[in-house]
Amino acid sequence: MSDLKNKILSMVREDLTEIEHALKQNLxxxxxxxxxxxxxILFSGGKRLRPLLMILxxxxxxxxxxxxxxxxTSTIFEYLHAATLLHDDLVDGATLRRGQPVxxxxxxxxxxxxxxxxLLARSLSISVKTGLIKVIQIxxxxxxxxxxxxxxxxxxxxxxxxxxxxxxEIIRRKTAxxxxxxxxxxxxxxxxxxKEEKALxxxxxxxxxxxxMADDLLDYTSDTSxxxxxxxxxxxxxxxxxPVIYSFKKADSEDRIIMxxxxxxxxxxxxxxxxxxxxxxxxxxxxxxxxxxxxxVEKAKNFILFFEPSATKELLLNIADYALVREA
Amino acid sequence: MSDLKNKILSMVREDLTEIEHALKQNLxxxxxxxxxxxxxILFSGGKRLRPLLMILxxxxxxxxxxxxxxxxTSTIFEYLHAATLLHDDLVDGATLRRGQPVxxxxxxxxxxxxxxxxLLARSLSISVKTGLIKVIQIxxxxxxxxxxxxxxxxxxxxxxxxxxxxxxEIIRRKTAxxxxxxxxxxxxxxxxxxKEEKALxxxxxxxxxxxxMADDLLDYTSDTSxxxxxxxxxxxxxxxxxPVIYSFKKADSEDRIIMxxxxxxxxxxxxxxxxxxxxxxxxxxxxxxxxxxxxxVEKAKNFILFFEPSATKELLLNIADYALVREA
Numbered sequence: 223m224s225d226l227k228n229k230i231l232s233m234v235r236e237d238l239t240e241i242e243h244a245l246k247q248n249l250x251x252x253x254x255x256x257x258x259x260x261x262x263i264l265f266s267g268g269k270r271l272r273p274l275l276m277i278l279x280x281x282x283x284x285x286x287x288x289x290x291x292x293x294x295t296s297t298i299f300e301y302l303h304a305a306t307l308l309h310d311d312l313v314d315g316a317t318l319r320r321g322q323p324v325x326x327x328x329x330x331x332x333x334x335x336x337x338x339x340x341l342l343a344r345s346l347s348i349s350v351k352t353g354l355i356k357v358i359q360i361x362x363x364x365x366x367x368x369x370x371x372x373x374x375x376x377x378x379x380x381x382x383x384x385x386x387x388x389x390x391e392i393i394r395r396k397t398a399x400x401x402x403x404x405x406x407x408x409x410x411x412x413x414x415x416x417k418e419e420k421a422l423x424x425x426x427x428x429x430x431x432x433x434x435m436a437d438d439l440l441d442y443t444s445d446t447s448x449x450x451x452x453x454x455x456x457x458x459x460x461x462x463x464x465p466v467i468y469s470f471k472k473a474d475s476e477d478r479i480i481m482x483x484x485x486x487x488x489x490x491x492x493x494x495x496x497x498x499x500x501x502x503x504x505x506x507x508x509x510x511x512x513x514x515x516x517x518x519v520e521k522a523k524n525f526i527l528f529f530e531p532s533a534t535k536e537l538l539l540n541i542a543d544y545a546l547v548r549e550a
Numbered sequence: 551m552s553d554l555k556n557k558i559l560s561m562v563r564e565d566l567t568e569i570e571h572a573l574k575q576n577l578x579x580x581x582x583x584x585x586x587x588x589x590x591i592l593f594s595g596g597k598r599l600r601p602l603l604m605i606l607x608x609x610x611x612x613x614x615x616x617x618x619x620x621x622x623t624s625t626i627f628e629y630l631h632a633a634t635l636l637h638d639d640l641v642d643g644a645t646l647r648r649g650q651p652v653x654x655x656x657x658x659x660x661x662x663x664x665x666x667x668x669l670l671a672r673s674l675s676i677s678v679k680t681g682l683i684k685v686i687q688i689x690x691x692x693x694x695x696x697x698x699x700x701x702x703x704x705x706x707x708x709x710x711x712x713x714x715x716x717x718x719e720i721i722r723r724k725t726a727x728x729x730x731x732x733x734x735x736x737x738x739x740x741x742x743x744x745k746e747e748k749a750l751x752x753x754x755x756x757x758x759x760x761x762x763m764a765d766d767l768l769d770y771t772s773d774t775s776x777x778x779x780x781x782x783x784x785x786x787x788x789x790x791x792x793p794v795i796y797s798f799k800k801a802d803s804e805d806r807i808i809m810x811x812x813x814x815x816x817x818x819x820x821x822x823x824x825x826x827x828x829x830x831x832x833x834x835x836x837x838x839x840x841x842x843x844x845x846x847v848e849k850a851k852n853f854i855l856f857f858e859p860s861a862t863k864e865l866l867l868n869i870a871d872y873a874l875v876r877e878a
Contacts, residue, residue: 251698252698253698253701253702253705255701255705256698256701309663309664309667312659312660312663313659313660313663313664331640331641331659332640332641332704333701333704335637335640335641335663336637336641336697336700336701336704337697337701338667339637339666339670339693339696339697340694340697340698340701342667342670342693343670343690343693343694343697344694346674346690346693347687347690347691347693347694350683350686350687350690353683355678355681355683358678358686359675359678362671362674362675362678363675365667365670365671365674365675366668366671366672366675368667369664369665369667369668369671370579370580370581370584370668372664373581373583373584373661373664373665373668374581376660376661376664377581377583
């Protein structure tokens with residue numbers, strides 16, 4: 223584990239314990255089966271990054287309210303995240319998530335779709351309890367965006383015309399708006415100034431974009447045992463991410479033909495995959511993605527620089543840096 | 551078409567036109583594909599019963615507000631309904647809906663799941679615009695209930711232990727809470743008295759139960775061309791409804807064995823199905839279901855009797871009666 227991760231974990235240990243507790247308390251289905259399926263995705267080693275972002279965003283804005291209620295509210299971001307993971311794994315035909323078989327391979331598609339629906343509804347139900355219309359509005363908008371981002375991605379599967387702008391638009395919707403919403407909600411709960419609200423929302427969206435870019439990089443640079451899911455899975459699904467988009471655009475016609483063959487032939491061999499990674503390196507796609515992710519990390523950090531120095535501010539800055547150094 | 555249906559239609563023509571218009575106006579996705587998939591389910595001859603119930607409930611409580619906004623609000627019940635139909639058809643492995651191939655047979659499971667998510671989110675987004683926390687609360691609770699009702703049903707597929715009470719609990723969640731929510735929301739929008747609010751909520755839930763029972767009857771008494779979906783489809787999925795539950799409980803051991811064989815053997819023949827219907831008649835399952843549905847219709851009507859006489863009241867009473875005479 224990296225030093226940075228250790229440092230962050232030691233600073234948020236208490237928050238994580240409370241979030242974990244709230245996630246168990248607020249699920250509240252009337253059928254045991256739903257509890258089983260939801261728990262499989264909820265309690266399989268998720269980082270709790272989204273609830274944590276909400277808590278820290280509230281805290282940096284000076285929030286001093288009822289922390290029990292606040293931890294409950296923070297679960298909406300993990301429940302919604304889990305709901306989309308259940309549906310996305312099914313949509314992607316994934317087999318592993320965090321080293322575990324995905325829910326639909328255990329319980330089948332139907333139960334998985336419906337448990338996703340339940341978690342989505344639960345998330346919105348809890349958001350209503352805040353009594354803050356703006357928070358509920360953010361949550362429903364996020365849900366709209368995420369489904370649209372996923373569909374957008376799906377319609378462009380295997381399509382080498384995908385542009386960098388389109389890629390960014392997709393990851394903004396499918397990943398970044400949720401982190402943005404978590405940070406923004408923290409500010410709203412803390413009744414923060416408009417300046418603080420906007421800063422945290424911008425921090426969140428840029429962090430989210432950096433996280434997704436780093437995730438997309440890991441699919442080419444990590445290995446299955448560390449990643450907890452199959453390396454090269456994105457490509458097997460036909461999901462084209464920035465390393466490929468950039469390299470393909472830069473490649474000469476000969477290498478383009480090789481890349482196109484590997485990308486369209488979804489049952490590529492290990493050697494094919496190694497060859498593709500060589501080409502991603504040759505044309506700078508990995509490097510470019512890393513650089514762009516770093517740019518978003520820096521942007522995220524800049525947005526919150528005006529806050530007074532505090533442990534919470536340091537944490538938010540560290541979390542932004544962590545987006546790029548994490549291994550899974 | 552029955553006289554009752556004609557009478558109702560002539561009284562709501564203008565409302566239906568406005569609802570239709572609002573359904574087109576409020577969908578608002580950023581991808582054409584979502585529009586296509588959503589339109590396939592939304593504009594394929596649905597009765598618009600749920601939006602209509604909301605409009606009529608508001609009107610009977612004396613609502614005189616901005617009707618444009620009200621028609622927009624009423625779409626939340628059709629969008630949520632369509633979202634659950636998309637997911638349920640997939641869960642049920644259905645092939646036809648209103649005489650058309652189901653969405654997942656055209657666009658595949660992934661697009662269908664995600665368009666369902668989008669419609670669900672859209673529905674909740676529009677409900678937020680009412681600014682009424684209670685309405686949003688009702689909507690999120692309905693969404694929780696519906697997913698749980700569907701999962702409950704799914705876990706009891708083909709299980710002849712299913713009791714009448716459990717059946718009613720399932721149909722309450724999967725169907726009746728949405729009609730209840732539509733009527734209740736109408737009252738809330740009209741800023742109705744607590745008595746009116748409660749009466750319309752009770753009208754809605756009882757109407758919903760009657761509607762689902764009538765639906766379950768049609769699966770045994772209609773034919774495919776009228777129904778717009780395969781007759782006997784429930785049984786093929788292993789979905790046990792009241793006609794079967796009741797008759798099986800009443801049957802002698804010999805007939806029970808015959809019924810059990812047909813029910814568990816999901817690829818039963820036309821003759822098997824005819825034989826089963828004979829047994830449902832012999833043991834009174836069809837008659838009993840009709841009687842119980844009628845009881846709920848009467849209950850629904852009784853709850854709104856105290857309202858002053860008006861065309862709207864007559865309509866709501868007629869709609870309750872229509873639950874049992876409709877053919878599809």
